[in-house]
Amino acid sequence: xxxxxxxxxxxxxxxxSLKLSCVASGFTFNNYWMTWTRxxxxxxxxxxxxxxxxxxxxxxxxxxKGRFTISRDNAKSTLxxxxxxxxxxxxxxxxxxxxGATVDAWGQGASVTVSS
Amino acid sequence: xIVMTQSPFSLAVSEGEMVTxxxxxxxxxxxSGNQKNYLAWYQQKPGQSPKLLIYYASTRQSGVPDRFIGSxxxxxxxxxxxxxxxxxxxDYYCLQHYSYPLTFGSGTKLEIx
Numbered sequence: 001x002x003x004x005x006x007x008x009x010x011x012x013x014x015x016x017s018l019k020l021s022c023v024a025s026g027f028t029f030n031n032y033w034m035t036w037t038r039x040x041x042x043x044x045x046x047x048x049x050x051x052x053x054x055x056x057x058x059x060x061x062x063x064x065k066g067r068f069t070i071s072r073d074n075a076k077s078t079l080x081x082x083x084x085x086x087x088x089x090x091x092x093x094x095x096x097x098x099x100g101a102t103v104d105a106w107g108q109g110a111s112v113t114v115s116s
Numbered sequence: 117x118i119v120m121t122q123s124p125f126s127l128a129v130s131e132g133e134m135v136t137x138x139x140x141x142x143x144x145x146x147x148s149g150n151q152k153n154y155l156a157w158y159q160q161k162p163g164q165s166p167k168l169l170i171y172y173a174s175t176r177q178s179g180v181p182d183r184f185i186g187s188x189x190x191x192x193x194x195x196x197x198x199x200x201x202x203x204x205x206x207d208y209y210c211l212q213h214y215s216y217p218l219t220f221g222s223g224t225k226l227e228i229x
Contacts, residue, residue, distance in 0.1 A: 035218070045158075045166065045209055047218035059216045095165060101172065102156040102213045106165040 002026040002105045004096045009110030012086055020110050022079040022096030029077035030054075033099035036070060036081045038092035039109075046092075049081065050099065064090075086114045118142050118212050122221025129200050130229045137195040137224045139210035144190045145173075147214070154214035157186055157195045161206045169208075170195065202228050 008020040020036070036048040049070040050059045058070050069082040079096055093109040119142040129135050137157075145154045153173035158166040168177045170186035173193055185196045197204055205228050210221040 044223045045160075045211075045220040047220070050216065050218070061217055099213075101175075102154070102168065103211065103218070104168050104171070104177070106167070108165055 002098065004098065004105060004107035006094065006096050006107045006110035009094065009112045011113045011115065013116050014087060014114055016086055017082070017084045018086060018112060019083065020081040020094055020096075020112075022107055024077045024079065024096075024098070027098070029072075030074040034070075034072060034079045035097045035099050035103055036079075037095045037097050037103065037106075038090075039095070040089075040092045043092075048094070051079070083112070086112075088114050090114050117217055118145075118215060118219050120210055120212055120219050120221040122210055122224060124224060125222070126225040126227065128227040128229050131200055131202055133200050134196065134198045135200055135226060137197075137208050137210075137226075139188075139193045139195075139221045141191045141193075141212055141214075145193075145212050145214040146190050153189050153193070154212060155186075155188070155193050156211045156213060157184075158209045158211065159204075159206045160209065166209065197226075200226075200228065204228070 003025045006022045012018050035050040038048050051070045055072050067085045071080045091114045093111050095109045096107040097103045098105040121140045123138050155173045157170040160166040169180050169184050174186045183198045187194050208224045
């Protein structure tokens with residue numbers, strides 16, 4: 001069974017940093033591209049960033065480019081999202097997702113609240 | 117960026133009825149290389165993570181009931197739910213995965229009368 005378990009969320013002040021982690025199991029992690037997708041409270045889904053299976057290439061939403069960094073450790077089957085210079089508009093549940101033919105598996109989400 | 121226009125915003129139906137949800141993309145999602153449309157549909161029940169229903173516009177994900185049907189090609193796509201059940205109460209989203217940035221439709225809230 002595919003499992004994606006996020007951690008690292010919490011309450012953080014504007015301008016500060018937070019790092020999310022996602023531990024994957026139930027599939028061969030280094031065969032898949034991975035993605036972070038977020039959902040602001042009461043709002044729709046928004047793609048944030050993706051990374052190739054080797055980690056050699058990354059893709060970002062324009063509004064997070066230069067502030068967020070997606071990375072992975074294939075030896076630990078773990079995906080990361082380093083979030084710097086956080087803004088109130090980054091408040092959301094962040095989902096770790098697997099990219100198969102499409103975004104085909106989702107974690108339970110990590111809640112990030114940016115507020116003073 | 118590809119813009120996904122999803123409609124309606126919400127709808128309310130009785131059990132046993134049929135519903136259609138539409139998604140229109142600002143450019144074609146059809147790959148000339150493999151003739152696949154890079155369009156997926158997701159269901160998000162209250163308090164849960166999204167779940168993949170349909171990919172490549174019409175391929176049902178394993179375990180998804182056959183009352184969920186995806187159709188369309190190019191720029192116009194439809195999710196049809198026949199014989200709606202109370203358990204289908206959820207938000208539904210389309211996603212284009214043809215090019216980055218990946219973009220979702222704004223969502224459709226399905227309510228059961």
